Amino acid sequence: MSRFVFVTGGVMSSLGKGIASASIGALLQLRGYSIKMKKLDPYINVDPGTMSPYKHGEVFVMDDGCEADLDFGHYERFTGICCTRDDSLTTGRVYEKVLNKERHGDYLGSDIQVIPHITNEIKNFITKNSENVDFTICEIGGTVGDIEGLPYVEALRQLSMELGKERTMRIHLTFLPYIKVAGELKTKPTQHSVKQLQSMGIQPDILLCRSEKPLNNEIRAKLSMFCSVAKDNVMAALDAENIYLIPNQYHLEGLDRQICKHFNLLDSNAEAQVETAIKNKWAKLTEVILHPKHSIKIAVIGKYTKLKDAYLSLTQAIAHAGYANNARVDISWINAEDTPENIEKLLKDAKCIIVPGGFSSRGIEGKMHAIRYARENKIPFLGICLGLQLAVIEACRNIGGLADATSREFTDKGSFVIDFMKNWDKEGFIEERKEDGDKGGTMRLGSYECKIAEGTLAHKVYGKSHITERHRHRYEVNYAQYKDVIDSSGIIVSGTSVDGTLPEIIERRDHPFFIATQAHPEFKSSPLSPNPLFYALIKAGIG
Ligand code: GLN
Numbered sequence: 001m002s003r004f005v006f007v008t009g010g011v012m013s014s015l016g017k018g019i020a021s022a023s024i025g026a027l028l029q030l031r032g033y034s035i036k037m038k039k040l041d042p043y044i045n046v047d048p049g050t051m052s053p054y055k056h057g058e059v060f061v062m063d064d065g066c067e068a069d070l071d072f073g074h075y076e077r078f079t080g081i082c083c084t085r086d087d088s089l090t091t092g093r094v095y096e097k098v099l100n101k102e103r104h105g106d107y108l109g110s111d112i113q114v115i116p117h118i119t120n121e122i123k124n125f126i127t128k129n130s131e132n133v134d135f136t137i138c139e140i141g142g143t144v145g146d147i148e149g150l151p152y153v154e155a156l157r158q159l160s161m162e163l164g165k166e167r168t169m170r171i172h173l174t175f176l177p178y179i180k181v182a183g184e185l186k187t188k189p190t191q192h193s194v195k196q197l198q199s200m201g202i203q204p205d206i207l208l209c210r211s212e213k214p215l216n217n218e219i220r221a222k223l224s225m226f227c228s229v230a231k232d233n234v235m236a237a238l239d240a241e242n243i244y245l246i247p248n249q250y251h252l253e254g255l256d257r258q259i260c261k262h263f264n265l266l267d268s269n270a271e272a273q274v275e276t277a278i279k280n281k282w283a284k285l286t287e288v289i290l291h292p293k294h295s296i297k298i299a300v301i302g303k304y305t306k307l308k309d310a311y312l313s314l315t316q317a318i319a320h321a322g323y324a325n326n327a328r329v330d331i332s333w334i335n336a337e338d339t340p341e342n343i344e345k346l347l348k349d350a351k352c353i354i355v356p357g358g359f360s361s362r363g364i365e366g367k368m369h370a371i372r373y374a375r376e377n378k379i380p381f382l383g384i385c386l387g388l389q390l391a392v393i394e395a396c397r398n399i400g401g402l403a404d405a406t407s408r409e410f411t412d413k414g415s416f417v418i419d420f421m422k423n424w425d426k427e428g429f430i431e432e433r434k435e436d437g438d439k440g441g442t443m444r445l446g447s448y449e450c451k452i453a454e455g456t457l458a459h460k461v462y463g464k465s466h467i468t469e470r471h472r473h474r475y476e477v478n479y480a481q482y483k484d485v486i487d488s489s490g491i492i493v494s495g496t497s498v499d500g501t502l503p504e505i506i507e508r509r510d511h512p513f514f515i516a517t518q519a520h521p522e523f524k525s526s527p528l529s530p531n532p533l534f535y536a537l538i539k540a541g542i543g
Contacts (some may be wrong), residue, residue: 001134001167002130002131002132002133002134002135002136002167003134003135003136003166003167003168003169003263003368004029004126004127004130004135004136004138004159004163004167004168004169005024005135005136005137005138005168005169005259005457006138006140006156006160006168006169006170006283007020007021007024007137007138007139007140007171007172007173008140008144008153008170008171008172008173008197008204009140009142009143009144009172009173009174009195009282010143010144010172010173010174010175010189010190010193010194010197010201011143011174011175011189011190011193012143012175013142013143013219015173015174015175015210015237016173016210016237016243016246017071017139017141018039018069018070018071018074018139018174018241019074019078019246019303020171020173020208020237020246020250021037021039021071021073021074021075021137021139021243021318021387022074022075022077022078022079023078023246023247023250023466024036024137024171024255024256024259025037025075025078025079025081025135025137026078026079026143026247026282027247027250027251027259027278028134028135028137028256028259029065029079029080029255029257030256030274030277030278030281030282031256031260031270031274032275033133033134033135033138034133034134034135035079035081035131035133035134035135035136036081036082036087036129036130036135036136036137037072037079037083037087037136037137037139038073038087038088038089038126038136038137038138038139039068039071039072039075039087039088039138039139039141040088040089040122040125040126040138040139040140040141040152040536041069041089041090041091041141041142042090042091042140042141042142042146042148042149042152042205043087043090043091043141043148044090044091044092044094044095044148045090045092046090046092046093046096047066047067047068047088047090047092047093048067048069048090049067053304053307053309053310053311054304054306054307054310056069056070057070057307057309057310057312058070058073058309058310058312058313058314059309059472060072060073060082060312060313060523060530061446061471061472061520061523062082062083062085062226062286062446062470063082063084063446063447063468063470064084064085064446064447065445065447066083066085066260067445067472068083068088068143069088069141070309070312070313071139071141072087072088073312073313073316073523074243074461075233076526077316077320077482077525077526077527078244078247078526080526080529086125086128086129089122089125089224091148091151092185094118094121094122094125094151095118097121098118098121099389106210109258109465110381114150114151114154115154118151119151119154119158122151122152122155122448123155123158123159124361125136125302126155126159127159128312134415139154140153140156142158143199143536144172144193144196144197145196147361148226150200153197153200153202154200154201156170157200157201157202160202160506165262166263167263168205169205169206169259169262169263170202170203170205170206170303171204171205171206171207171208171284172193172194172197172204172206172207172208173208173210173237174189174193174194174207174208174209174210175189175190175209175210175211176189176209176210176211176219176276176422177189177211177529178212178213178290178493185211185213185215185219187219187222187223187226190207190209190227191223191226191227192225193225194207194227194228194229196440197283198228201392203228204227204229205229205233205262206229206233206234206235206255206258206259206262206537207223207227207229207233207234208237208250208255209223209234209235209236209237210237210238210239211236211237211238211239212238212239213238214236214238215234215235215236220234220357222324230336232254233258235250235254235255235258236247236253237250237253237254241290242289242290244282244284244285244286244289244527245282245289245377247278247282248278248282248283248286251278251282256274257271258489263434264500281528285323285527288323288326292322292323292326292327292328293326293327294325294326294327294328295326295327295328295329295330296322296328296329296330296351296352296538296541296542297329297330297331297332297349297350297351298318298329298330298331298332298350298351298352298353298537298541299331299332299334299346299347299350299352299353299370300314300318300331300332300333300334300352300353300354300355300356300357300358301334301335301336301343301353301354301363301366301367301370301537302333302334302335302336302358302363302367303335303336303337303354303358303362303363305333305334305335308333311356313520313522313523313525314356314384314522315331315356316522316525316527317521317525317530317531317534318331318534318538319353319527320525320526320527320528320530320531320534320535321525321530321531321534321535321537321538321539322528322532322538323527323528324535324538325535325538325539325542327538327542329445329538332349334346334347334363334366334370335363335366336362336363336366336367336370337362337363337440338366338441340365340369341365343366343369343370343373344369344373347370347373347374347379350379351379351380351541351542351543352379352380352381352382352538352540352541353370353371353373353374353379353381353382354381354382354383354384354387354537355367355370355371355382355383355384355386355387355391355516356385356386356387356522357380357384357385357386357472357473357520358385358386359386359409360409360410360412361409361411364390364410367386367387367390368390368393368394368397371383371387371390371391371394372394372398373509374514375394375395375511375514376430378511378512380512380513380514380516380537380540380541381511381513381514381515381537382516382533382534382537383515383516383517384516384517384519384520384522385471385472385473385517385518385519385520386473387516388477388506388516388517388518389418389475389477390420390519391409391491391506391514391516392405392417392477392486392489392491392506393405393406393407393418394419394481395486395489395490395491395508396415396417396485396486396489399488399489399490400485400486400488400489401485402415402417402438402482402485405417405460405482405485406418407419407475408420408475409474409475415482416478416481417477417478417485417486418475418476418477419475419478419481420474420475420476421476421502427501432447442474443471443472443473443474443476444471444472444473444476445472446470447468447469447470447471447472448468448470448471448497448504448519449466449467449497449498450466450467450468450469450495450496450497450498450504450505450519451466451495451496451497451498452464452465452494452495452505453465453467453469453493453495456494456495456507457494457507457513457515458494458495458507458515459494460536461515461532461533461536462532462533463532467495469504469519469520469521469523469524470519470520470523470524471518471519471520472520476502476503476518477493477502477503477506477518478524479493479501479502479503480501490508490509490510491506491507491508491509492506492507492508492509493505493506494506494507494515495517502518503518504517504519505517505518512540513536513537513540515533515536515537517533521533521534522534
């Protein structure tokens, strides 16, 4: 029987609903259940592909090429499952679907309304493919009370009624502000938020209370009484030093136990096994996170250095590689638009350098300055997507003697060593990309296979000849036309697309650890299974 756990958020945004949902999924997995993670996003964009990373944080890319909200990154990293396009819904997508049906005449002349047409589409989405798993954890984006979120809350109410308490559960993540002068945690905002939910026909079963101080008995009793939630189900979600400490923290609060109790799944004989499973996974990781043996500083040169969420998966992949190397990694964020002198000053005390992905020509000179610095000073270097493209341009300009080497993304004149490719081969199919296509649809997106040449650094790093990584870019290395200058600049193409036409990984023959990839390896890394490229980079940095 498949069951549904709905996660809503109250009082304000940024409470960490994504991490809370991911942690719930991870804990249920450790109890032996299969899970699915879904997210309903109330904004009207069809997907976040065109949203600025500055405002909304990074765009996460799934295996199937879906450009999704960054919470999907948390889901995959905490649970190890691969999410798909069918797990992510936005208001834009719901309306797109309903309007297409309307144009097609599927509604047989009836007027289309939020209830039932929009809510039915939302319910179909929530239940789709859920038969094959024990639990679907479904996060509702935004904060309860937002106008955009109303149809989702209504769909949740209807589903709760249709499937009954035995198959559905509602968890409300809320916030208890701490008033310093009074020395007290305040419950009123949560009471209001729960009242609002109740007025829409939803009674939360568990309150997960984000707070900076522990909840005493009195607070729990008060919340229980005013919100009609059993006292054992009023739980603390204390601020954590590191997000991977949260599953264990929730477990100690009894969250997974109370979820199982709700669904009548509690088996007291199995509890000891659950304890061991949790200790072996999350508690063990805690030890490495809190007491690492080494510490290392690495530099990341990017454009969105003010909003860390813009590089969320990257930051996580770096941290994971640190855990596996028993090291704490401190990132020095360098603004690519800073002066060359400042950039160089900041690079001086970094043990590794990363130039991450990016779009447009802003900051490219600063990034190339950092690449040159890494190349000349033999500092371990990892270039990601745009980072690879700039490593090729830098080498062609400064070693290959091709002074006007550039990418078609930056200008319309020059030698395009990085160029727009109209089509490519994906597992036997020719995929096409049109120059005038809409912005959301002209990229090489999702998982692609790459063939790695033996005897190369890439082969040593991955330990195999065939890998897959996820992509998100429009431009490619124009190796067919500029092979001679690229080769003579000291670059080795160590990984290519399976048909051999597109360079996927490059490295340098004159450097101990200089590697760059056209893909985004940061999308495939988790705390217990770091991506090989990041792992090897940090290892090289530690020395
Ligand atoms: N802007 C480059 C391209 O579209 C690189 C993209 C990226 O780094 N994700 O090809």
